[in-house]
Amino acid sequence: MADAAYEMSHISKILLMTFVMIVLITTRERLRGVVLVTAGSFGLLAIKSTLFGLRTQGESRVWGPPDSFLSDNNAFGLALNMSLPLLFFLAREEKIVG
Numbered sequence: 001m002a003d004a005a006y007e008m009s010h011i012s013k014i015l016l017m018t019f020v021m022i023v024l025i026t027t028r029e030r031l032r033g034v035v036l037v038t039a040g041s042f043g044l045l046a047i048k049s050t051l052f053g054l055r056t057q058g059e060s061r062v063w064g065p066p067d068s069f070l071s072d073n074n075a076f077g078l079a080l081n082m083s084l085p086l087l088f089f090l091a092r093e094e095k096i097v098g
Contacts, residue, residue: 010069035086042083
């Protein structure tokens with residue numbers, strides 16, 4: 001019973017944030033802002049994990065943030081791979097100033 005309550009909690013959080021995003025993202029600028037925040041967050045996590053891996057010389061396993069959907073190393077790696085298209089989209093859409 002405790003496992004079902006735990007999973008229901010996770011699914012409820014996902015659905016709640018999905019509905020919040022549907023309501024909030026009404027323009028292209030807002031979509032771009034959400035993509036910027038998401039890609040930036042994963043980018044910072046990737047940099048932090050890379051520095052940790054270099055500091056330990058690859059002897060320690062890189063885990064995602066504790067108590068999150070990304071806490072497992074495989075889930076963290078999958079999330080970083082899934083954020084790559086966001087980074088490519090942002091790089092392509094940026095205008096060069098100068």
